[in-house]
Amino acid sequence: MRAYYFDNLPGDQRLQHDSGTSVDLADLRKLGVLHWTIPLDSPGGWESEIDRIALEQGYKNRDTINVTKEGLGDQYESKIKTFFEEHMHEDEEIRYTLSGSGFFDVRDxxxxxxxxxxxxxxxxxxxxxxxxxxxxxxxxxQIKALRLFKEEPKWTPYARSSETESNAYRVQYINSLKAATVV
Known part of the structure; x- marks a missing residue:
């Protein structure tokens, strides 16, 4: 995993868009973004480590998503466009990358x-x-990822708007950031 500020230059969203300013794990944690590296060939298997973290974090459900032209068929281009629209969820988004790669962009x-x-x-x-x-x-x-969920997946994206600013989950998130800076 590598994190950095997006350069905001026009062009293909699938390119690096690296501004040259890196972001470390501590800064991501301050935003509530968590990361683990669990090699696919780890001793005892990656599955046991995922199971341990899932139990520790309360992730009860899981499935696998395969985002490829072949895997999504005619929906591929519309899904890629939808995934790249700025949004939030009322649930955590948990992904373990099994193959391929991709970019998650989060707002600082x-x-x-x-x-x-x-x-x-x-x-x-x-x-x-x-x-x-x-x-x-x-x-x-292409990316193949294991998706983990605390409950049954709701999977509803809420596009950024004045309405989402007052969404209870957004308000709770912002308050958690404020509380972390006071401590």
């Missing part, structure tokens, strides 16, 4: 700048409920 707070997180096989990323984010593939144009 309070600067509102995009932070780009490049996820590769073995990366487990948790994007908190209430944070504005988006996703895109990189130039490989």
């Amino acid at each position: 707070h309070p600067s509102d700048k995009w932070i780009r997180i490049h996820c590769q096989p073995g990366d487990l990323l948790v994007v908190p409920a209430g944070i504005y984010h988006r996703f895109t593939l990189d130039e490989l144009n």
